[in-house]
Amino acid sequence: ETGVTQSPTHLIKTRGQQVTLRCSSQSGHNTVSWYQQALGQGPQFIFQYYREEENGRGNFPPRFSGLQFPNYSSELNVNALELDDSALYLCASRGDPGDYEQYFGPGTRLTVT
Amino acid sequence: DQQVKQNSPSLSVQEGRISILNCDYTNSMFDYFLWYKKYPAEGPTFLISISSIKDKNEDGRFTVFLNKSAKHLSLHIVPSQPGDSAVYFCAASGGGGSQGNLIFGKGTKLSVKP
Numbered sequence: 001e002t003g004v005t006q007s008p009t010h011l012i013k014t015r016g017q018q019v020t021l022r023c024s025s026q027s028g029h030n031t032v033s034w035y036q037q038a039l040g041q042g043p044q045f046i047f048q049y050y051r052e053e054e055n056g057r058g059n060f061p062p063r064f065s066g067l068q069f070p071n072y073s074s075e076l077n078v079n080a081l082e083l084d085d086s087a088l089y090l091c092a093s094r095g096d097p098g099d100y101e102q103y104f105g106p107g108t109r110l111t112v113t
Numbered sequence: 114d115q116q117v118k119q120n121s122p123s124l125s126v127q128e129g130r131i132s133i134l135n136c137d138y139t140n141s142m143f144d145y146f147l148w149y150k151k152y153p154a155e156g157p158t159f160l161i162s163i164s165s166i167k168d169k170n171e172d173g174r175f176t177v178f179l180n181k182s183a184k185h186l187s188l189h190i191v192p193s194q195p196g197d198s199a200v201y202f203c204a205a206s207g208g209g210g211s212q213g214n215l216i217f218g219k220g221t222k223l224s225v226k227p
Contacts, residue, residue: 004156031171031213042117042202042217056214090156092215100145100206102215104156 002027004105006091012111013081021108022078023091031097032074034066037088037107049074050097078110086112114138117205119218124224132190134221136203138185144207148177148188149216151200161188165207193225 005024013019020070025032031050035043045058049068051091063079078085088109118137126132136146144165151159163170163177163186170177175190190197200222206217 006156010177021153035215040219042204042219043215045216047212050213058214094155101159103145103159104149106154 004029004091004093004103006089006105006108008108009106010109012110012113015044015083015112016080017081018077018079018109019081021078021091021104021110022087022092023074023076023093025072025074025091026103029093029095029103030072031094032068032072033092033094033102034074034076035090035092035104037059037090038084039072048078048097055097062090081112083112087112114139115218116216117203117216119203119221120202121221122219123222123224126129126193126223128196128204128225129192132188132193132223132225134188134203135191136186136188136218137184138186138205140205140207141184142207143205143216143224145205146177146179147184147204147206148175149204149217150197150203151202151220157202158202185209190223193223195225195227198223198225199210 033048034046037043048056052068067075088107090107091105147162148160151157179186200220202220203218
């Protein structure tokens with residue numbers, strides 16, 4: 001059984017640029033959520049995708065957007081990067097939106113300079 | 114306003130002893146609670162969970178206790194091992210219209226000394 005994978009591992013961007021992060025869900029999982037973890041904080045929910053549609057969103061501005069593909073993999077896009085966007089971005093998958101346990105990937109460390 | 118709070122940023126325990134990690138929450142609509150363990154440079158790993166209709170769940174060395182009236186849960190690790198040294202996150206789900214997202218505390222860093 002393949003776990004959640006994310007790419008890239010690390011990324012450095014300049015303020016104002018755009019970034020795309022990628023996630024492959026665990027085998028058999030159709031629901032993907034994205035979280036932002038700032039230094040010293042717990043992960044914070046960004047949004048969730050199910051059946052290629054966003055079906056839940058946390059308190060993040062519209063410049064955070066995403067996609068889910070037919071194979072359940074997902075992308076997180078962030079436009080107009082700000083210094084405060086520097087964080088660890090985590091992708092989590094679960095078998096069904098009704099499942100409580102979510103399984104996380106290793107994360108992408110984004111640094112905005 | 115933090116809905117899930119882990120008030121101890123760190124905890125140090127001797128190998129073989131019990132580790133007790135605490136978590137408080139404010140939203141009485143939460144119906145499911147989870148504990149995750151995180152090593153540096155890795156994503157959080159699911160450890161154990163408990164439904165709000167139960168007050169205890171056990172899995173090997175790990176036991177989670179839930180006190181709904183106090184809005185408090187705790188994770189007990191017995192006996193503690195050096196490999197348990199990690200950051201532990203408490204998370205809650207539910208809360209009306211949450212559509213399954215998890216709300217995390219800030220974590221407690223556990224150090225188990227040989």
